[in-house]
Amino acid sequence: MAKFTPQAELPVSEQAQIRREKLAALQAEGRDPFQITKFDFNADSATIKGDYEGFEGKNVRIAGRLMSKRGQGKVMFCDLQDNTGRIQLFVKIDEMGEEEFARFKKNDIGDIVGCEGEVFKTKTGEISVRTRSVVLLSKSLLPLPEKYHGLTDKEIRFRQRYVDLMVNPEVKQNFVIRSRFIKFMRNYLDNMGYIEVETPVLNTIAGGASARPFITHHNTLDIDMYMRIATELPLKRLIIGGMDRVYEIGRIFRNEGMDPKHNPEFTSVELYQAYADFHDMMDICEGIISGAAKEILGTYEVEWMGQKVNLAPGWRRMTMVEAVREYVGIDFDAITDDAEAVAAAKEKGVELADAAEKTWGNALYACFDQKVEDHLIQPTFITMYPVEVSPLTKRSPSDPRLTERFEAFICHSEMGNAYSELNDPIDQRGRFLKQVEQRERGDDETEMLDEDFLNAMEYGMPPTGGMGIGIDRCVMLLTGSDSIREVILFPTMKPLDN
Numbered sequence: 001m002a003k004f005t006p007q008a009e010l011p012v013s014e015q016a017q018i019r020r021e022k023l024a025a026l027q028a029e030g031r032d033p034f035q036i037t038k039f040d041f042n043a044d045s046a047t048i049k050g051d052y053e054g055f056e057g058k059n060v061r062i063a064g065r066l067m068s069k070r071g072q073g074k075v076m077f078c079d080l081q082d083n084t085g086r087i088q089l090f091v092k093i094d095e096m097g098e099e100e101f102a103r104f105k106k107n108d109i110g111d112i113v114g115c116e117g118e119v120f121k122t123k124t125g126e127i128s129v130r131t132r133s134v135v136l137l138s139k140s141l142l143p144l145p146e147k148y149h150g151l152t153d154k155e156i157r158f159r160q161r162y163v164d165l166m167v168n169p170e171v172k173q174n175f176v177i178r179s180r181f182i183k184f185m186r187n188y189l190d191n192m193g194y195i196e197v198e199t200p201v202l203n204t205i206a207g208g209a210s211a212r213p214f215i216t217h218h219n220t221l222d223i224d225m226y227m228r229i230a231t232e233l234p235l236k237r238l239i240i241g242g243m244d245r246v247y248e249i250g251r252i253f254r255n256e257g258m259d260p261k262h263n264p265e266f267t268s269v270e271l272y273q274a275y276a277d278f279h280d281m282m283d284i285c286e287g288i289i290s291g292a293a294k295e296i297l298g299t300y301e302v303e304w305m306g307q308k309v310n311l312a313p314g315w316r317r318m319t320m321v322e323a324v325r326e327y328v329g330i331d332f333d334a335i336t337d338d339a340e341a342v343a344a345a346k347e348k349g350v351e352l353a354d355a356a357e358k359t360w361g362n363a364l365y366a367c368f369d370q371k372v373e374d375h376l377i378q379p380t381f382i383t384m385y386p387v388e389v390s391p392l393t394k395r396s397p398s399d400p401r402l403t404e405r406f407e408a409f410i411c412h413s414e415m416g417n418a419y420s421e422l423n424d425p426i427d428q429r430g431r432f433l434k435q436v437e438q439r440e441r442g443d444d445e446t447e448m449l450d451e452d453f454l455n456a457m458e459y460g461m462p463p464t465g466g467m468g469i470g471i472d473r474c475v476m477l478l479t480g481s482d483s484i485r486e487v488i489l490f491p492t493m494k495p496l497d498n
Contacts, residue, residue: 361386
């Protein structure tokens with residue numbers, strides 16, 4: 001297909017004025033495109049190109065946006081972009097008629113048209129539509145960016161995603177993959193007997209994760225409410241109520257910083273399974289991500305963050321103690337004293353956060369967080385997290401300082417987080433109270449005390465495995481995107497100065 005030739009370099013305001021004048025002229029002639037409500041088409045660009053032998057010589061009706069106009073005199077070539085791709089229009093005055101051809105020449109790049117004509121190949125072998133009639137369906141009053149075929153200004157792309165999708169058609173593929181990933185995940189869980197549910201976005205308590213919430217106000221009830229930072233606690237209530245396998249795919253809101261891996265609103269799936277543990281969740285996590293790669297991409301081999309990654313099943317599994325021993329050189333199994341653990345971490349250049357208690361568990365986690373994560377390129381499950389950083393997780397029967405928890409890492413990015421869920425209401429209350437004390441010391445990202453959830457637990461909660469997976473991050477992996485904004489249609493952006 002021939003390359004786009006930019007329009008004359010007039011100021012945008014002047015081009016817009018010319019387009020409005022063209023629209024006014026059309027309306028004066030009784031040819032207002034905005035009065036047309038429908039166009040019946042029977043083919044699209046991808047179908048025609050995919051089955052040229054079946055379409056050759058046949059009459060088709062197609063619709064889309066004009067992306068280029070080439071040629072002068074009595075013949076013009078145009079590129080029409082529809083939902084599936086682009087196809088060339090061959091427009092000739094002898095076949096269209098002088099009056100209709102003159103009208104067509106007045107159309108602008110960006111206009112949306114409906115066309116009818118015969119499928120054929122040009123002398124250069126380009127599959128095209130020999131166009132006999134064209135209907136202007138919508139007038140584009142603003143010109144497309146002059147260099148639309150190379151629009152790279154990320155600020156413009158993310159703020160005006162509609163323009164990005166028009167002029168960079170490859171961008172759409174990221175969101176096709178996103179849709180297919182969510183569909184695959186739904187089918188995977190549904191086939192395991194899970195039920196998809198919906199839980200509230202607005203809550204009176206922010207719980208289920210350690211994060212700073214967005215706060216709003218309910219006028220009728222005259223109370224502050226929190227946009228959810230997780231779906232965990234409502235879903236666990238359903239487990240307690242007897243819904244043994246539940247999941248929710250939904251938007252989560254966290255009032256935190258923005259960087260290439262974080263957006264204040266993002267999409268996650270959380271799932272809970274009664275009578276299961278974190279080992280079962282590991283199998284599901286691996287199955288979803290590796291299975292989706294194979295089905296959507298046709299391979300387990302992907303490239304992400306400049307690294308070649310193999311997503312084939314059989315991911316490495318290691319405890320946090322093992323990881324710190326391997327990558328930092330501290331054997332926390334041989335340390336029993338809190339002060340000794342903190343000193344060992346400090347000797348390796350690891351300092352604990354000011355708000356963190358100076359404990360063995362916090363020292364272990366700080367070593368992992370600061371020294372190990374960057375080494376985790378290939379898919380790896382890190383298991384057995386300290387209880388201090390896992391307030392909703394069941395303690396390990398073999399070491400009460402640790403919990404039955406894992407996080408999945410690929411290219412030093414967390415992809416999923418899972419627990420053998422804590423189901424002891426007395427232990428849970430104690431951990432909540434510790435979090436409250438930490439909040440009072442100034443850490444406003446810790447858990448709040450949820451009395452209703454504790455009340456629910458006292459009715460009895462079965463042993464349960466639970467997991468959250470970040471959908472945006474998984475799509476980044478499958479599309480090779482280095483920024484979360486590339487896989488969110490409308491990412492959060494700072495308002496432009498007026």
